[in-house]
Amino acid sequence: MTYADLILPLPLQGTFTYALPASMQSAVKVGMRVLVPFGRNKTYLGIVARLHDEQPQGYEVKSVAQLMDAEPIVTPQQLGLWQWISDYYLAPIGDVYKAALPAGLKAEDGYHPKTETYIRLTPTYQTEPALHVALSILGRAPKQLEAFTSYLELSGWDQMEEGKQVEVAEITREELLNASHASAATLQQLEKRGMLETYEVEVGRLNHGGAYHPELIKKLNTAQQDAYNNILMSMMKKPVTLLHGVTSSGKTEIYIHLIQRALERKEQVLYLLPEIALTVQMMQRLQRVFGNRLGIYHSKYSDAERVEIWQKQLSQNPYDVILGARSAVFLPFQRLGLVIVDEEHETSYKQQDPAPRYHARSAAIMLAQMYGARTILGTATPSLESYHNAKTGKYALVELKERYQGIELPEIQVVDIADLQHRKMMAGPFSPLLLNKVREALERGEQAILFQNRRGFAPMIECKQCGWVPHCQHCDVSLTYHRQLNQLTCHYCGYTYRVPTECPCCGSTELRTRGFGTEKIEEQVREVFPEARVARMDLDTTRTRNAYERIIMDFGAGRTNILIGTQMISKGLDFDKVSVVGILNADSMLNYPDFRAYEHAFMMMAQVAGRAGRKGKRGLVILQTKSKEVPVIQQVVRNDYLALYKDLIAERQAFHYPPYYHLVYVYLKHRYDDVVNTASIELGSRLRQWFSGRVLGPDKPAVAKVKSQNIRKLVLKLENGIDMRKVREYLLMAQQQMLADKRYSSLQIYYDVDPL
16 A cells, blocks of 8 residues: 655644555655545645655544646655755744645646637638638628638738648737727627637746847956856855845846856756845846746736746746745756845845745755755845854855945935934924935936835824824734825734824824824925925835836836835845935834844945945935944944944854854744733743753733734744754644643744744
């Protein structure tokens, strides 16, 4: 008897064993989908992870109901990556399966190919005499005759002569309707007469990017060529290379040369970006060179498009280069040779919710390792972990310190807004210097970017009389005011509320907004610069795939003058005419209660600053802050990453943080606060039996209630070198023991490994 261990799309640990009917045993392979019964009356699509003849003991083994595939849809390397993510991030492999596969490959009715309706002559009328008969019959039906003759002209049948072969073009029904101006009813009459018939043709949803043009690859300058040569040398010695290049140093051109080298070696390339917004510009640059050898993959694509890309990657003619966001690590590859993780420092690479809470950078490195491929991590502001790995020899390090075409790094001027506010010189969130420099840029026909890392109109509204602030009834947070929608929104659960007309506590009608979100910044910019064309780029304005493209292309083409945005605008976008960048409030990044706050603040400010001064002119950055004495501000001004690294790495070592220690956050959630509180104390006690002083907490996180679930958090600090296999074993055991207790039957416990 042959048995199959299956991965089911359920949040449960491990695989499930089913028996294979004799009729299937020769056809089933690892990586195929099978339909199986589960429980009393449910069925699921499982992925075959292993085939064997070891009969399970202690329970009745159910049989596989149906085989869904003729060939595997998941490769052995993919299954290996799924297992690694499950083990390392303490996530059920069923959750990895759900995250990895497009929905169309997980549903029992599956993916339906896109088809288009075509029209053709019926066999009866495919001779010259028969066509003359048809034209004669239609003489009394002028509309049908016009539609029929239009078809003959479009298709080439009107060229028919006795004994001559006709080359017939395929014509879509839509094409004929447009060309003949006929109605659908007219075509139906021709079908009823048996003269024309329709048929369906499967058409791809994928973009066809044109021809491959390696001759368009630009020649590298001296600094780029040196970096490229050093990368090639490093790739022979180390599997991972960190390319640390200042903003606008031309890292992308180096990537293009590396991709071309991989293609010449018949290898595939995975090019990861942290944000969908970046794929717009990068797609255009790569498509010019690599044409239809380039495929795009990210979550804003429809599910059907993602299924088609998945299937193409399994075909005889896969894309050679895949450009995508973090989910692209799950795609199948046949001959992967190079992985590029651009802007490797970005927190967007870390999946937060739902599980699996993986980091795409780490997953990409593991994927490359499984194929024997090489990984390039590129950034102007490396994560401390990656830079530490490079400094200690785990990774190779290549540096690129010159900006392309000798452009200087931008000048950064720090403005003390605390002093200006005291002297009542601030115009809302704008300092006089910032307003003057933006005005001068606009007068010169240049552009400006304003960075405010908070969306909405205002972070909150409050009663002027008693200080009441509206909070979400499901979450422990204040509500953000969105003026354009005239509503209050919780940015944690998405719930919306009407804007109150009076305070429910004191009855006052004096409700005012507090703070500035991007929507309010946009309104005030339009008031100050009425002649300027202004655009906003944040989560609220980029919910659709085309919205990203429109905003970026309009700004790139100069159709807008001022771009206001959240951290989206900090991520590697290139604009030629940006001469002024304003960082409106650095303190919102600095005063965050997290050990990574200064690291993330430096990265964000340095990246935003890097958007200024691209071609032919040094840019200017106005950095507004109330904390100009904080060391990280001066490090941003000097672009001194090394000083930041030295300061922070000493702190990390002293206080037992990464890269010297691994962190695991343990979260507990329950509807009732007293239950989650008791459970967290009990779980903390269990974990201390194994991990002793490495366990901190439990404690309430900064936001202690989300979606009506009360939250507690424990922190594990695990020194490098500890047996992580044992750690995982103990943590999963503790989770199972807690959930086996009837008191905690509806308790949620999950782990966040290497949190950001």
